[in-house]
Amino acid sequence: EAQVTQNPRYLITVTGKKLTVTCSQNMNHEYMSWYRQDPGLGLRQIYYSMNVEVTDKGDVPEGYKVSRKEKRNFPLILESPSPNQTSLYFCASSQLPRGEQYFGPGTRLTVT
Amino acid sequence: DAKTTQPNSMESNEEEPVHLPCNHSTISGTDYIHWYRQLPSQGPEYVIHGLTSNVNNRMASLAIAEDRKSSTLILHRATLRDAAVYYCILRDGTNFGNEKLTFGTGTRLTIIP
Numbered sequence: 001e002a003q004v005t006q007n008p009r010y011l012i013t014v015t016g017k018k019l020t021v022t023c024s025q026n027m028n029h030e031y032m033s034w035y036r037q038d039p040g041l042g043l044r045q046i047y048y049s050m051n052v053e054v055t056d057k058g059d060v061p062e063g064y065k066v067s068r069k070e071k072r073n074f075p076l077i078l079e080s081p082s083p084n085q086t087s088l089y090f091c092a093s094s095q096l097p098r099g100e101q102y103f104g105p106g107t108r109l110t111v112t
Numbered sequence: 113d114a115k116t117t118q119p120n121s122m123e124s125n126e127e128e129p130v131h132l133p134c135n136h137s138t139i140s141g142t143d144y145i146h147w148y149r150q151l152p153s154q155g156p157e158y159v160i161h162g163l164t165s166n167v168n169n170r171m172a173s174l175a176i177a178e179d180r181k182s183s184t185l186i187l188h189r190a191t192l193r194d195a196a197v198y199y200c201i202l203r204d205g206t207n208f209g210n211e212k213l214t215f216g217t218g219t220r221l222t223i224i225p
Contacts, residue, residue, distance in 0.1 A: 042215045042216065048211070056210065059212075092156075096211070098205065101213060103156045103157065104155050
């Protein structure tokens with residue numbers, strides 16, 4: 001089954017404790033992306049990747065890092081999480097160009 | 113990407129057709145019209161897309177006005193499972209770079225049993 005998986009689905013952590021949210025897709029898609037969703041602000045793009053070792057900033061990259069060492073994986077790294085990064089995070093992938101985007105189930109992160 | 117306007121919310125009875133409107137008066141000739149939906153507690157899900165002609169797939173139909181300044185997503189027979197927020201998104205077909213989707217506030221569709 002074609003899918004995007006994210007782990008963990010729920011995470012509560014404390015300020016400053018490094019964490020990684022994993023994203024994996026099984027469709028051999030070149031393009032992958034991270035969004036965060038906040039009430040009243042909708043979905044905003046954090047980072048994206050056009051292929052292995054090719055990443056770039058989206059609209060709200062501050063406080064986040066990504067890497068793309070393999071085509072299927074695109075982890076989101078928060079090196080020093082802060083409470084304003086409390087949000088619902090979605091990973092997405094698609095074929096290039098302009099393929100339909102597949103979204104993961106989301107990771108709800110709470111930073112206290 | 114050009115802006116879209118959708119009603120904040122709509123209600124429909126179960127097993128009846130639903131017409132979800134979207135206005136995009138500043139659409140350019142190379143903009144594709146995409147629809148995604150987000151069911152409660154899930155990630156967004158692709159529904160359908162089109163450029164000029166009406167489109168049908170297993171989930172829905174997309175009716176595009178002749179001047180392309182508006183479009184309508186049609187769910188032919190709504191079920192409770194169709195209750196979601198529906199997003200109408202324009203994507204430039206010639207801009208091959210970041211594939212970012214610009215989500216607006218969408219239309220929250222409520223299905224009445």
